[in-house]
Amino acid sequence: MTTRAPRIWTDHAPLPEDARGGTVALGNFDGVHLGHRAVLGAAHAARPDLPLAALTFEPHPREHFRPQDPPFRLTLLPAKAAALGEAGCAHVHALPFDADLAAMEADAFCEAVLHRHLGARHLACGADFAFGHRRGGDIGFLSRWAESRGIGLSVVPPVTDAAGPVSSTRVRRALQDGYPERAAALLGRPWEVWGEVFHGDRLGRELGWPTANIWMGRHLEPARGVYAVTVALPDGSEAKGVSNVGRRPTLGGDPETRLETHLFDWSGDLYGQGIGVRLVRFLRPDATFDGLEALKAAIAGDAEAARAALLEA
CATH class of the missing domain: 2.40.30.30 (Riboflavin kinase-like)
Structure with a gap:
């Protein structure tokens, strides 16, 4: 697994062949916490012969849908990409999240992004991953679609501690409450x-x-x-x-x-x-x-x- 700085792709332009055909971890990955790292680890373990990539979104969908919200990001793209690289990603696909992508149905997203754009050969995500217009695509849908395309899928259960599942929300709450050491325990750094x-x-x-x-x-x-x-x-x-x-x-x-x-x-x-x-x-x-x-x-x-x-x- 690579630990070099990943290549960052930020538009819809056709990718070179060496940036396609990998195993792709899906998610927002804000913070790149221990739960996110488990998804990345599962993606690599399933197909260690393939380059590891992460598919994320910029801006964060919440920033698109609720621009009036106070800032909430744990990691902006450069820091997120660096953390993903440290976790083994060779490529970070930061898909521009705009009105067109927000309106894309789940099946169209799978075909246009996962299949044609990325050429994904294996996918990994958390058990609560949802995508597509109004989050119409769930794990069941993704599993059926991946099977129809001969693409593998790893669904990763939450990483938990005594307080429950590790999440970006918990990291944010720890920081807002003045406990950076608790945030560090959830992030792994x-x-x-x-x-x-x-x-x-x-x-x-x-x-x-x-x-x-x-x-x-x-x-x-x-x-x-x-x-x-x-x-x-x-x-x-x-x-x-x-x-x-x-x-x-x-x-x-x-x-x-x-x-x-x-x-x-x-x-x-x-x-x-x-x-x-x-x-x-x-x-x-x-x-x-x-x-x-x-x-x-x-x-x-x-x-x-x-x-x-x-x-x-």
């Missing part, structure tokens, strides 16, 4: 927010605590407050630090939620570069302070608490 570092107002530098700032954007907003974190840097190294998720109420408030991170024992220029901030431990809720000196003292205390938490993790 710490939850990470990727973003490009932007120029802020340099207040952190003036206070003696320079920060790398990224917008949360389309990512799920976890519990606002302070976290102990590790940071994936552009050169492939990792740093430790302390982050704040919020809208800076002490400084008048931001229109969007930002993730501000102070890196311990590190110096350099990250502006315009992408970093990945991995939440390890929630330390305290967001708060408003009476002036900059009080804020500075709070940051010092947060940094000390983050260092201690990272030693325990």
Whole structure:
């Protein structure tokens, strides 16, 4: 099974032959959690002689049908593809989810996408997978269609723990409740927010605590407050630090939620570069302070608490 970076396909253009004819795992794969990895593992185990591919959708169907919803994504496409690659995928087919695809009946989807476009030779999905217009295609339908085409199908039961089936919903709830370690247990790795570092107002530098700032954007907003974190840097190294998720109420408030991170024992220029901030431990809720000196003292205390938490993790 490959662990190299997968090739990402994002349109309906005809695929080269080496990107067709594989075993295809089906799903949204938001987060690429342990349940998703079980589907990928089953796809590979059924046909280890074939390249492993994942078929997913961009944007997430929920973003298409309910664009007014608050951001909820655990992984945007680059991070999702990277996680799928780590799980063995050679190809990630991020099918554009638009009005035409939403209106496609299940049988048309199977013929046009799975058969003609992907040339799938084996399929794998979770037991609750549904697809097609108004989710008209279920496991029974997919099984009958695959059999008629001589295509194998692996239906994978949920991965469960003491609290029930592992799901993206449970990961989101753990993060929103301030338990990144619970989310990490469900994901099999710490939850990470990727973003490009932007120029802020340099207040952190003036206070003696320079920060790398990224917008949360389309990512799920976890519990606002302070976290102990590790940071994936552009050169492939990792740093430790302390982050704040919020809208800076002490400084008048931001229109969007930002993730501000102070890196311990590190110096350099990250502006315009992408970093990945991995939440390890929630330390305290967001708060408003009476002036900059009080804020500075709070940051010092947060940094000390983050260092201690990272030693325990």
